[in-house]
Amino acid sequence: MGPKARIWGRPRMVVEGQLRIGTSFQLLSTAATTEIAVAAGGRFLIGDRAYINYGCSFYAGDLIRIGDRCLFGTHVICMDNDFHYEEPELRFRHPPSRPIIVEDDVWVGARVTILKGVTIGRQSVIAAGSVVARDIPAGVVAAGVPARVMRRVRGAIPATIAERDPANVPGVSR
């Protein structure tokens, strides 16, 4: 963990893999417990100035990568594994994880659920209560169950040519 970290309360940490956290990290585990679980062989990589509010649950079986200055509201669930196969006969077997990437300057609202394999592009905002089941491009506000793009983020800063071409956006963000 980088310098200037601040932790309020006692998070539940079950780290058998790699947890790397940048500078000025802030995490709350007050009114509800924030849980960080990293499986053996998994990586949970957090950039600088990240902020995680209380009641969040993270599970990294393979990879969760969170960029710089990302903000997580209360009760966010972010797990790179569903823990079960959809097929009834395979339900008790453990499926592979698929990485979750949250790019720089993303703001994840309260009670958002981020599912496996999802990338959220830089500067985007996920509205409270959303379930993110597919990639969200950069610079947008997404909302709903499942989360859909509503509009551009006010004041979003155009970044690369690729991001101006919507067809490229999901590919860029990995």
Add this chain to the structure above:
Amino acid sequence: MGPKARIWGRPRMVVEGQLRIGTSFQLLSTAATTEIAVAAGGRFLIGDRAYINYGCSFYAGDLIRIGDRCLFGTHVICMDNDFHYEEPELRFRHPPSRPIIVEDDVWVGARVTILKGVTIGRQSVIAAGSVVARDIPAGVVAAGVPARVMRRVRGAIPATIAERDPANVPGVSR
């Protein structure tokens, strides 16, 4: 706090502003902690016979006003501030709060999220899991993410001429 209050468990109270509660208040903080946070200069005003179930989170930076006989299910989030600006360059600055008004006889279902600046009209019912992002008129059932009006509440009691004129309803409720 008025007479006949009953509290189950230990709520997390962070009150730097004004908290005023009417008679016969009931609050649970059992299976999950209920948090009430009132910032300096903020007001959280609760009418008579209010009932707040466990796991709720309230934050009043300016004003949350809850009427008489309002019912809150488990895990309701009700915050009059988003804590961040949408604009990426302003994310770490604290935006102004906008009042939340919950009129008399409102029933807020389990796991509802009420966002800043919202008024919920008297007697209305917010279905479980809804996110209330805009005003809800009086006497309706609202549901969904975001919450939309589904139908009239059964047995709703017409109150004022203004409430019979839908065009006036949102204005009335402030």
Add this chain to the structure above:
Amino acid sequence: MGPKARIWGRPRMVVEGQLRIGTSFQLLSTAATTEIAVAAGGRFLIGDRAYINYGCSFYAGDLIRIGDRCLFGTHVICMDNDFHYEEPELRFRHPPSRPIIVEDDVWVGARVTILKGVTIGRQSVIAAGSVVARDIPAGVVAAGVPARVMRRVRGAIPATIAERDPANVPGVSR
């Protein structure tokens, strides 16, 4: 409770009625408390090999019946009673419960809410964050607020003629 049960953490149990649990039961109450409440006269019947993750809340005023090999993700709410009438003048009276039936091999995702009177058919999958307000037939993936059928479950095993006739499905499952 049947043999081979495993409990992690300390669930909150308020059992005034009947709680019957099959073999190989697993329940977590770790990062968040799982609550099981069974009212006087109520029954909560759980089949073999059921798995309940942390932060779940069950309330059986009349009946919750969960089949074999059912899986519940974190923070599932499953209550067979709304606790209040919709009619404003009856809000403080306790309405009757209506049974919840979860058939064999159902997988209920994280943060799902299951409302009173609902049957979820065998092998079905309820996606994370859904609110189940009406019956869900067997062998489907349902998602959303409220939950709607999205598609067939991959690898679903046809069971009975009744289940192949959609008109019969809801009736069968009770």
